[in-house]
Every structure is written in C-alpha cells, then in structure tokens.
Amino acid sequence: MKTDFAELTSNFTFEGTFIDAVPYGFGHINGTYLARFKQTDGTLHPYILQRINQNVFKCPPQVMHNMQRVTEHLRTKIADAGGDTSRGTINLIPTITGNVFYQAADGEYWRAETFILDAKSYLRATSLEHNYHAAYAFGTFQKMLSDFPITDLHFTIPDFHHTPKRLDAFCASVESDPFNRAREVQTEIDFVLTRARHTRTLIELQEKGAIPERVTHNDTKIDNVMIDDLTGEGVCVIDLDTVMPGLAVYDFGDAVRSGANAGAEDEPDLSKVWLDLEVFDRLTHGYLDAARDFLTPTEIDHLPFSAILMTLECGLRFLADHINGDVYFKTRRPHHNLDRARTQFKLIQDMETHFAEMVQIVAAYR
Ligand code: ADP
Numbered sequence: 147m148k149t150d151f152a153e154l155t156s157n158f159t160f161e162g163t164f165i166d167a168v169p170y171g172f173g174h175i176n177g178t179y180l181a182r183f184k185q186t187d188g189t190l191h192p193y194i195l196q197r198i199n200q201n202v203f204k205c206p207p208q209v210m211h212n213m214q215r216v217t218e219h220l221r222t223k224i225a226d227a228g229g230d231t232s233r234g235t236i237n238l239i240p241t242i243t244g245n246v247f248y249q250a251a252d253g254e255y256w257r258a259e260t261f262i263l264d265a266k267s268y269l270r271a272t273s274l275e276h277n278y279h280a281a282y283a284f285g286t287f288q289k290m291l292s293d294f295p296i297t298d299l300h301f302t303i304p305d306f307h308h309t310p311k312r313l314d315a316f317c318a319s320v321e322s323d324p325f326n327r328a329r330e331v332q333t334e335i336d337f338v339l340t341r342a343r344h345t346r347t348l349i350e351l352q353e354k355g356a357i358p359e360r361v362t363h364n365d366t367k368i369d370n371v372m373i374d375d376l377t378g379e380g381v382c383v384i385d386l387d388t389v390m391p392g393l394a395v396y397d398f399g400d401a402v403r404s405g406a407n408a409g410a411e412d413e414p415d416l417s418k419v420w421l422d423l424e425v426f427d428r429l430t431h432g433y434l435d436a437a438r439d440f441l442t443p444t445e446i447d448h449l450p451f452s453a454i455l456m457t458l459e460c461g462l463r464f465l466a467d468h469i470n471g472d473v474y475f476k477t478r479r480p481h482h483n484l485d486r487a488r489t490q491f492k493l494i495q496d497m498e499t500h501f502a503e504m505v506q507i508v509a510a511y512r
C-alpha cells in the first residue's frame with residue numbers, strides 16, 4: 147500500500163509544513179525516508195522518518211523502549227562531558243500524543259528523528275582515518291553505556307549473535323531447501339560446515355563468565371556512524387534497533403567485517419575482496435583508544451577472532467537467506483544474497499591467512 151506521507155507526518159510534532167518524503171540510505175532492513183518541511187522563513191528542513199521492519203523486529207514497541215532509554219542515557223553522558231546533544235545521539239521526534247512511535251492504521255510502526263546536519267554516513271570509508279574515527283565512535287558508544295542498567299533492555303531480536311543457533315538455523319535451511327538452491331552452493335555450504343567449531347568459542351567464554359555481557363550496539367557496520375563533514379570525526383552512532391545485551395567484541399568484529407573489506411559487501415568480483423590490514427590497523431587503534439580502559443584482557447585477546455566469527459555469522463546468514471528465497475535482507479538483484487555470502491567467505495579466508503598480523507596489530511595498541 148502506498149504511504150500517504152502528508153497524513154503520516156501529521157501525527158508527529160514536526161516543525162513546518164510537509165513538502166515531500168523520499169527513500170534514503172542503503173540499509174538492508176528498515177524503510178528510511180528523508181522528509182522535508184518548509185519553515186516560516188521559506189527554508190526546507192530535513193527529518194528522518196523510518197518504518198520499522200516487522201518481519202525482523204517482532205515487537206517494535208520494545209525496540210522503541212530500548213531506543214528511548216538508551217538515547218536518554220547518551221544525552222545525559224554527552225551533556226555531562228560538555229558535548230552537543232543535538233548531534234551526538236539520535237534524537238527522537240515525539241508524536242502529537244507524546245509517544246516515541248506511531249502505529250498507522252495498516253499496522254506499520256513509524257518513528258521520526260531529527261536529521262543530523264553537516265555529517266554523512268558512508269558505505270565505504272573515505273580515508274584511512276575515517277576508520278579510526280568510526281571505530282572510536284563505536285568504542286565510545288559502548289563506554290557511555292557501560293553504566294546503563296542492562297536489565298532495562300529488551301532483546302529486540304533474541305539470540306541475535308548466538309552463532310551456534312545461527313548455524314542450526316542455517317543447517318535447517320539447507321535441509322529443507324525450499325527453492326532447490328542448496329545443490330548449487332555446496333562449496334559455500336561446506337565452507338561454513340568446516341568452520342562450525344568456531345561458532346561456539348565466544349558463547350562458551352560468556353557462559354563460563356570469562357567474558358562479560360555488556361550493552362552493545364550489535365550492528366556496527368561502518369555506515370552506522372555519521373562522520374562530520376568538516377572534522378572527519380565520528381559525530382553519532384545511528385541505527386539503534388539492535389542495542390541490547392551482547393559482547394563488546396561482536397561490535398569490534400562487525401566493524402572489521404564491514405570496514406576492512408577492500409571490496410563492497412556485495413562485490414561479485416572476488417578478486418576485489420580482501421582484508422585490508424591498514425584499515426584493520428586504524429579500526430583497532432580507534433576502537434582501543436576508546437575502549438581499552440574498560441575491556442578485560444580476555445576481551446582484547448579475542449578481538450582478531452571476533453572479526454572472523456562475525457564475518458562467518460554474517461556470511462552464513464546471507465547464504466541461508468539465499469537458500470530460503472531472499473526473505474530477510476533486502477535484495478536488489480538475483481543472487482544478491484549469494485554474492486554477499488561469497489564476499490564474506492573470501493574475507494574469512496584472507497583473515498585466516500593474515501591472522502598472525504591481526505594479532506600483532508592488536509598487541510601494538512592494547
Ligand atoms: P537501516 O537499519 O536500514 O540501516 P539506518 O538507521 O542505518 O537504517 O538509516 C539509514 C541511513 O539513513 C543511514 O545510513 C544514514 O545515512 C541515514 N540516517 C539515519 N538516521 C539519520 C539521522 N538521524 N540523521 C541523518 N541521517 C540519518
């Protein structure tokens with residue numbers, strides 16, 4: 147059904163007169179729109195409007211509870227440090243009834259955010275230092291939330307990074323093979339299965355109490371940090387739907403997965419996909435500059451491994467979605483999820499080859 151944005155936006159406390167709303171960004175999950183409002187002085191003011199993907203987030207009010215509580219906490223921390231709360235965190239626009247989300251008549255859930263001005267997010271870093279600043283922003287995000295009451299958070303996607311359960315779901319998809327695609331991707335399936343033992347490593351450390359549960363972002367793609375147009379520094383960590391209890395190393399690992407790939411996440415030409423160790427160096431330096439004070443030695447020891455694990459988890463999720471008929475991640479061409487899975491596996495091979503160098507880089511900055 148076509149969305150009537152004039153009607154939809156009238157339910158939020160936007161300033162100005164609604165002009166238009168157009169799709170925005172490259173996310174795989176939510177529907178993001180840039181909505182423009184005319185001000186009394188004639189200028190156009192942008193806002194972000196997002197439709198929460200209910201196939202992925204089964205209980206949007208819980209997502210919004212987390213987002214409201216976490217952004218409140220971040221605002222206090224940023225204000226205490228003398229920072230700019232209008233840019234340092236997402237700021238939700240309330241509805242006319244004072245809620246942080248609006249449920250439309252068709253059942254869709256919407257939220258609105260102030261638009262972070264003079265900053266952008268990029269699918270690929272624009273310079274080596276961009277990586278340092280993005281990872282520093284993710285580490286700072288974790289640090290600001292290190293005293294957040296973790297039990298106040300809902301699990302917006304249960305077992306999101308429970309890699310053994312992800313592997314079980316993957317094996318079930320291969321078994322049921324609803325579109326007869328499994329036989330065409332046996333090499334990729336075998337790639338996953340020969341690394342099955344990795345999936346338990348971090349969960350077992352967590353279960354033994356050797357690695358603490360913390361408030362983490364859980365979706366630390368490089369484009370989930372807004373970079374300041376002028377300074378090149380990280381302004382704000384965005385995409386907060388998956389903020390929930392997790393392991394700090396998952397956030398580092400996913401930043402490496404997305405940031406240190408020399409090619410695009412969906413690059414069909416695998417010769418362009420490899421682990422860029424210079425980028426890994428910058429990500430590690432940035433993350434540890436923000437996080438080394440609160441991380442335990444065991445967490446730091448597992449940073450290089452976390453990059454392999456998060457890449458394996460993401461790769462097997464893409465491959466499972468390909469086998470399931472592309473029902474989870476947005477796709478823009480046939481075999482899109484398969485191309486994505488293949489880049490992840492190529493990246494893992496390169497990480498395995500260069501593992502000793504990754505360990506050395508972590509040792510240099512710990
Ligand atoms: P998804 O879950 O689909 O990845 P995001 O929350 O990451 O959605 O938003 C998609 C894109 O929209 C981001 O990459 C960013 O460029 C832009 N964006 C999101 N929130 C804001 C904001 N408050 N201000 C400016 N741009 C934003």
Ligand code: GN1
Pocket residue numbers: 172173174175176202364365367370385388411460
């Ligand atoms: C999705 O929403 P987006 O595009 O930032 C996914 C992540 C994956 C990522 C792979 C809620 O992130 O887990 O790592 O795609 N988010 C969810 O690009 O499943």
Ligand code: MG
Pocket residue numbers: 173367369370385
């Ligand atoms: Mg995003």
